[in-house]
Amino acid sequence: MHIDGLEVFVLRAPHTDRPHWVSHFTVASANEILVRMRTSEGVEGFGLATSYASAEPIIQAFRNGIGEQIIGMDPLAPERLHEAVLSLTSQRLAHEKGWGREALIRIAAAVDIACWDIIGKMAKLPLHRLLGGYRDRVPCYVTCAYYRDGKDLVELRDEMQKLKGQGHTGYKAKVGGVTLAEDMKRLEVVRDVIGSDNDLMIDANRAWDLATATEAIGLLEPLRPRWLEEPVRWADDRRELKLLSQRTRIPLSAGESELTAYGCRALLEERAIQILQFDCTMFGGFTEGRKLAALCELNHVQVAPHHDCFIHAPLVASTPAGCTVESFTDPERDPLQAELFENPPNIADGWVTLNDAPGLGLTLADAALRKFGERIL
Template sequence: MKIVRMEAYVLQDPGPSKEHWVSHFKVPHANEILVKLFTDDGIEGFGLATSYTSNEPMVKVLKDGLAELVIGEDPLAPEQVYHKVFSLTWKRLAAEKAWTREALVRLSAAIDIACWDIIGKATRFPLFRLLGGWRSDVPYYVTCAYYQEGKGLPELRDEMHQLLEQGHTRFKAKVGGLSLEEDIERLETIREVIGFERDMMVDVNRAWDLRTATRAVRLMEPLRPRWLEEPLRWTDDRHETTRLAQRTHIPITGGESEMTVEGCRAFIDERAISVLQFDVTMMGGVSGGRKLSALCELNHVDVAPHHDAFIHAHIVAGSPAGLIVESFPDPSRDPLQAELFENPPVMRDGQLFLNEDPGLGLTLSERAIDKFGTRIV
């Protein structure tokens, strides 16, 4: 089997939407690259590349000849295809064309996911079964409590009541954008609404220094968070995360901000985290995700990937280390989760039930591509 054609689209939200801020930056509502691969056997697959920075570097790579390097490759050999694209990060061709390292890392992930989608369709198995088939449904949580203009404690309380009415059972709240005392008050408000029988996770998005984080975990302990995510600033986060983990019983998580599989490995090696949150649409693809899942299993670390629940559910369901996936039920925060697929997995009573269709088990919505997509190649 050979790849004979590639298509790629920028996926962005064209309409106005209320801003969603975390501790120190605004998250995009839709900012992904869709890659579609077509084979000489008539099988096609797709992958996504996610970025919180501009998509323009990836657009440049795609317009400037990346497809020519992939056409003719065997999608049933995803390790070979991935290596060919990723290895451009240290080759002269990338320098000559001014292709950035981040763009190549992201696109190698999307192409790898598309290859695995093709593998599943060629073998007629859903991806989670090819990855081990540990289970066919996985828990999910919703990310909420973003900072927004005009949103105080009453509005936060209303948001949490609305999520409960929608049937959600686990919640991850954003902190780090206000004083520690104000953020603790926000967490107390959430606990008051959801009770202690439901999970509450806390996400700092790398906003605190070690001294603030040490104070925070002491103040949070009575609120019993399931985990504390990316608490430390990027400059020395691995070392400081290890030190923080030694000072609290609250599990520490991280990994979504890493650029490589090897970066995530270092987090595990340093005993810094209890839960790894890599994102296969940002680095590594399915090939990298399955390696990290195996490494987590052998090191007694749980897997709870970042973003794109319908893709990451296969990684989580395939491995005994798989813990949970992240979900964004508010279309104003993530319209792609709401509209990109014709057959999204059923989400009910806190569980996501994977489709048994082959590959990723997802059918792209042409209407959504017309709405959000701009064709690149």
């Protein structure tokens, strides 16, 4: 068996007049690469790559021949295929073709996920069983409380009441975009609406220096957050996370901003975090994701991947280290979660129940591809 066909789409949503902000950058409502892979035996699978930066380098790599490096390879040998694509980052060919390092890492991720979708279909098993089979449903939380132009505490309260009405049991609020005093007022609204029995997670998106983060943890502890995510700025975050963890009882989390699995490994080696949040659609796919999950289990660290809950749920469900997945139930914030699949797994009462169909168990919606997709290969 070999790969004998690729279709590649860039998925985008129209720009909104009121973009969603985190601490220091806007978040696109859709900016993903979809790879549909066909084998010589007619089996099809798909994978996704997420990018917060421009997708143009990824698009240009596909238009400039990267697919030729993938066609003909064995989809049942994902380790070999992942190594082959990743090794291009150190080869002259990539420079000659203009294939950037980050673009290749994203492409390797999408192709790897497509391989595992095919492997599951060939084995006639859903991925959560193939990868370990620990359970068939996982907890999920909703990410919310973004900054938006003109958004006041009244609008924030309305947002939280709407989400609570949807039955969520975990909520992750954004901080770091205003002063600590202003953020505390926002978080008090969030905690007041969701109540004391529901989980509150707090995400600074690498906004604070160590001194500010140290001040913040003292203010946040009375709110009993389940975790504080990426609290410190990027330049020395691994060491500063370790120092901060020694100053607080709040569990710290990180990992989504790493470029490779090796960066996540370093976070574990520093004993800087209690929750790892790698993203299979940004680096590594399931080939690296399952290694990180195993490493977390052996180091008593929980796995709570970043973004794309329906992609990550099978991996989280496969391992005892699996903690939770991140969901976005506002179609304006994430229309792909709402529309990309004909058969999205059911989210109810704070849990995602996985489909029992083989592979990813997901069927792409043609209407969503027409609405959001532009074919580039």
